[in-house]
Amino acid sequence: SVMAMSSSSSVSVMAMSSCVRQPAVRSSSLGLPLGLGLNSVKSSFLGGGGGEIGIGSSLRTPHHNNKNKCRRSSPLTRAEAFDGLNQSLEKAWQKLKGESAINKENVKEPLRDIRRALLEADVSLPVVRRFVKRVEEKAIGTDVTVGLKPDQQLVKVVSDELIGLMGTEASPLAERGFGTTVVLMAGLQGVGKTTMCGKLASYLQSQGKSVTMVACDVYRPAAVDQLQTLGERVGCPVFSLPDSKDPSDIAKQGVKAARDAKADYVIVDTAGRLAIDEEMMQELRDVRKAVKPDETLLVVDAMTGQEAARVVQSFDESVELTGAILTKLDGDSRGGAALSVYEVSGKPIKFVGVGEKLTDLEQFYPDRMAGRILGMGDVLTLVERTEKAVEEKDAERLMKRMMSNEFDFNDFLEQSKMMAGLGSMSSVMKMLPGMSGITNDQMRETEKNLKRFEAMIASMTEAERTSPDILVRSPSRRARIARGSGHTENEVSAMVATFGGMRKRMRSLVNMMGGNASAGMTPEEMQEEMMARSSVSPGKVRRRKKKATTAGARGFG
Numbered sequence: 001s002v003m004a005m006s007s008s009s010s011v012s013v014m015a016m017s018s019c020v021r022q023p024a025v026r027s028s029s030l031g032l033p034l035g036l037g038l039n040s041v042k043s044s045f046l047g048g049g050g051g052e053i054g055i056g057s058s059l060r061t062p063h064h065n066n067k068n069k070c071r072r073s074s075p076l077t078r079a080e081a082f083d084g085l086n087q088s089l090e091k092a093w094q095k096l097k098g099e100s101a102i103n104k105e106n107v108k109e110p111l112r113d114i115r116r117a118l119l120e121a122d123v124s125l126p127v128v129r130r131f132v133k134r135v136e137e138k139a140i141g142t143d144v145t146v147g148l149k150p151d152q153q154l155v156k157v158v159s160d161e162l163i164g165l166m167g168t169e170a171s172p173l174a175e176r177g178f179g180t181t182v183v184l185m186a187g188l189q190g191v192g193k194t195t196m197c198g199k200l201a202s203y204l205q206s207q208g209k210s211v212t213m214v215a216c217d218v219y220r221p222a223a224v225d226q227l228q229t230l231g232e233r234v235g236c237p238v239f240s241l242p243d244s245k246d247p248s249d250i251a252k253q254g255v256k257a258a259r260d261a262k263a264d265y266v267i268v269d270t271a272g273r274l275a276i277d278e279e280m281m282q283e284l285r286d287v288r289k290a291v292k293p294d295e296t297l298l299v300v301d302a303m304t305g306q307e308a309a310r311v312v313q314s315f316d317e318s319v320e321l322t323g324a325i326l327t328k329l330d331g332d333s334r335g336g337a338a339l340s341v342y343e344v345s346g347k348p349i350k351f352v353g354v355g356e357k358l359t360d361l362e363q364f365y366p367d368r369m370a371g372r373i374l375g376m377g378d379v380l381t382l383v384e385r386t387e388k389a390v391e392e393k394d395a396e397r398l399m400k401r402m403m404s405n406e407f408d409f410n411d412f413l414e415q416s417k418m419m420a421g422l423g424s425m426s427s428v429m430k431m432l433p434g435m436s437g438i439t440n441d442q443m444r445e446t447e448k449n450l451k452r453f454e455a456m457i458a459s460m461t462e463a464e465r466t467s468p469d470i471l472v473r474s475p476s477r478r479a480r481i482a483r484g485s486g487h488t489e490n491e492v493s494a495m496v497a498t499f500g501g502m503r504k505r506m507r508s509l510v511n512m513m514g515g516n517a518s519a520g521m522t523p524e525e526m527q528e529e530m531m532a533r534s535s536v537s538p539g540k541v542r543r544r545k546k547k548a549t550t551a552g553a554r555g556f557g
Contacts, residue, residue, distance in 0.1 A: 086373055088117030089158070096151035102139050110154060111136055122305030122336030127165070127343045135161050159370050165339055166366035171323055171348035173204075174294045180259045182266050182291050186284055186315060187299035189272035192327040192353065194223060196299045197269045198230030199353065199361040200325075205234060206359075209264040214254030215240040216247040216287065217271040227269055234358055237261070247271065247283055248290040255291045268293070276311070281318040288319055295322050297350060300337060302326045308337035309344035316345055323350040326364070330354045338369060382432070385422045394418070402506045409457045409465040409499070416450065425450075452487065456495055459484030471496045 092113035099106050111132055118128045138157045148156065175181050183200070187193040194217065201211045213231055215238055217223035224240050231238035239254035251268050258266035270287055273280040288296060298315050300308040312324050324341055329352045341349055349364040368381055386395075398415060401407050422428050425447055457465065459481045464471055471477055475489070478496065482489045 085117050085121040088113065088120065089374065092117065093151045093155055096149075096154055099150045102150045102153060104140055106150075107136065107139055107154070114158065118336075118339070121339065124306040124309060124336070124340045124344060127306075127309075127340050130343075131161060131165060155374060159374055162339075162370040162373060163366045165343055166364075166369060167342040167348045168366060170363055170365045171350050172363065173350060174322070175264075176294060180255070180263050180266050181295070182255055182268065182293040183295045183297060184268045184270065184288060184291065184293035185297055185299060186270055186319065186321075187272050188276070188311065189220070189274050191272070191299050191301040193272055193299040194226050194269055195230065195358075196325055196327060196353065196361075197227060197267050198234055198236075199358050200351070201231070201236045201265075201267055202234040202358045203351070203361045204265050205236065210262070211236050211265045211267060212254070212258035212261060212263040213238045214251055214258070214266060214268045216250045216254070216269055218245050218247060218250070219271045223269075223271070230358070248286045251287045252290040276314050281315075284315075284319045296320065297323050297325050298347075299325045299327060300341070302329045302337045302352075305336035306340045306344075309340035312341050312345040312347055316347055321345075321347050323348050325349070325351045325353070327353040330360070338364075382422070382428065385428075407503055407506060408468055409460060412499070413454065413457060416454070452485075452491075453495060455485040456481055456487060456492055468496065468499060472500075 092110040095110045095113065096102070096106060114135065115128055115132050118131065119125065123131075135154075135157055138161070139154055173181075173183070185193055185197055185200075187196075197213055201213055204211050213227055213236055215224040215227045217227075224242070228238045228240070230236075239250075239257050241250045241253065244250050247270060251270075254268065255266050268287065268291060270284060271280075296319060298312055298321050300311055302308065304311070308324075308326070312321065315321055324345075324347055326337055326341070326349055329338065338349060338352070341347065351361055352364050354360050354362055362381065362384075365381070394414075398407075398411055401411055419425070419428065425443060429443065460471075464477060464481075471481075471492075478492045479489050481487075482492045485492070
C-alpha cells in the first residue's frame with residue numbers, strides 16, 4: 001500500500017493540479033499510477049508549459065492576478081542537480097534513432113554530445129575523456145542486445161559506465177560489532193559540516209542507533225551553540241568543554257563519555273578553514289590520532305563541481321579519508337562533484353544532502369543516481385522516503401477508500417500533505433520513470449495550480465468535500481466556491497470534472513491490483529453535465545438528452 005500511495009499520490013496530485021486552469025478536461029492519463037502511461041501524463045497535462053529553465057537559475061514567479069484581484073505567492077522552484085545533464089543526454093540518444101546498428105561513424109555525434117554534456121555538468125576533463133573512451137569501446141565492440149534498439153543499447157552502456165564512475169555499489173557507514181563506532185567529520189568552512197553532523201545523527205537514530213555528538217570547533221563563533229541546538233532538535237546529547245581550546249583533548253574526552261554511555265555512534269565535529277592549510281591538516285591528524293575513528297568523512301559542497309574531487313583528494317593525502325558526503329545536491333549545482341569524486345580520489349560518496357531539513361539525508365546509491373541522470377527514475381528511494389513520511393495505517397486507509405470509491409476532497413488534501421512530506425514536487429516527480437523531461441517552468445506552474453486547487457477546496461462546505469457529486473449538479477454551489485476562492489466558475493467546473501477523472505483512473509489502478517469498482521460518469525460527461533446546467537437561463541426548462549440506461553446512479557462512480 002505504501003508503494004501504491006507513493007506512485008498514485010505523486011502522479012494524481014500532479015495531474016489534478018495541472019488541469020485546474022485548463023479550459024477543457026482531459027481524461028486519458030489522470031491519476032495514473034507508477035508505470036502506467038506516465039509519458040501520457042507528461043504530454044497531456046504539461047504540454048505547452050513554456051521554455052526550459054537553464055541550470056543555475058532560481059526563479060520566483062510573479063503574483064497571479066485574476067478578475068477578483070486575488071493575489072497569491074508562488075513557490076520557489078529550484079533546478080536540481082543533473083537536470084541539464086539529463087536533458088543533454090536525451091539529445092544524444094536521439095541521434096541514433098532509426099539506425100539499425102552502432103558503428104564508428106554513427107556513434108561519433110552522440111559521443112560528442114555526451115562529452116559536451118559532461119563538461120557542462122562540470123565533470124573533470126580527464127574523467128570525461130576516460131569515460132567517453134570506455135563508452136565508445138563498449139558501444140562499438142558489443143552486439144546490440146536482442147529486443148533493444150541502438151539508441152537503447154547506448155543508454156545501457158552509458159548507464160553501466162555511470163554506475164562504475166560513481167563507485168559501482170553503495171558504501172554503507174562502518175559499524176563496530178561491539179562498542180561505540182567513531183565518525184570523524186572534516187571539511188572546509190561553509191560547506192555545512194556542522195549541520196551535516198545533525199543530519200547524520202538524525203539518520204542514525206532513525207535506524208534505531210543511539211548517538212552522541214562532540215563539539216570540537218573552538219574557533220568559529222557559536223559553532224558549539226549551533227551543534228547543541230541541532231542536538232536538541234534531534235534528541236541527541238552533545239559533549240563540549242567550554243573552557244578548553246584543545247580540539248584533540250575535547251574529542252578524546254567526548255569519545256570516552258560516549259563509550260561510557262554505551263552509545264552506538266559518536267560523531268566528532270571538527271573546525272573548518274576557508275582554504276586548505278598545513279595548520280588545519282595537522283589539527284585533523286592530531287584529532288584523528290586521539291580518537292582513532294572508524295570513519296573519517298569529508299563534507300563537500302556539490303556546487304563546487306569538479307573542485308570537490310580535488311578537495312577530497314587533498315584531504316585524503318593528509319588524513320586518510322574513508323568517504324565523502326555531498327551537500328546541496330538538491331540545489332542548482334550541475335552534478336559534476338558526484339561524477340568526479342570517486343574517479344579522481346578513489347573514495348566513495350556515502351551520503352548526499354537532498355534538502356534543508358534535518359531528515360534530508362540519503363545514502364548514496366550509484367545505480368539509483370545513474371537512473372536519475374538518465375531519466376529512468378529512482379523508485380526505490382521514493383518508496384524509502386514514503387515509508388518514512390507516511391504511516392502504514394494511513395496509507396492503507398486511503399487505499400481502502402480508493403478501492404471502495406469513497407475518495408473525496410478531504411482525502412485528496414491529506415494525500416497532498418503526505419506528498420509534501422516526501423520533498424519538493426520536482427524531486428518526487430523526477431523519481432518516477434518517464435517524468436524526467438518535465439521542465440522547471442512546467443513544474444512551477446503545476447505547484448501554482450495545486451495551490452489554487454487547495455484554495456477551491458477551502459471554500460467548500462464539509463458536505464461538498466465529502467460528497468463531490470453534489471457539485472456536478474449545482475451551478476450555484478460552484479459559483480459560491482468560485483467567489484470564495486477567487487476563481488471563475490469555469491475553473492471550478494473544470495476542477496470538479498478533473499477530480500472525477502482522477503478518481504476513475506485510481507479505480508482502474510485498484511482493479512489491476514485486485515480491487516473491484518463499478519463504472520461511473522466519465523470526466524467528459526461530467527463537464528457536459530455541468531456546462532448544460534450552467535448554460536440554461538433562469539425560468540427556462542432544460543431539455544433532457546436521450547441516454548442509454550445504465551445500472552446504478554450517475555456521479556463520480
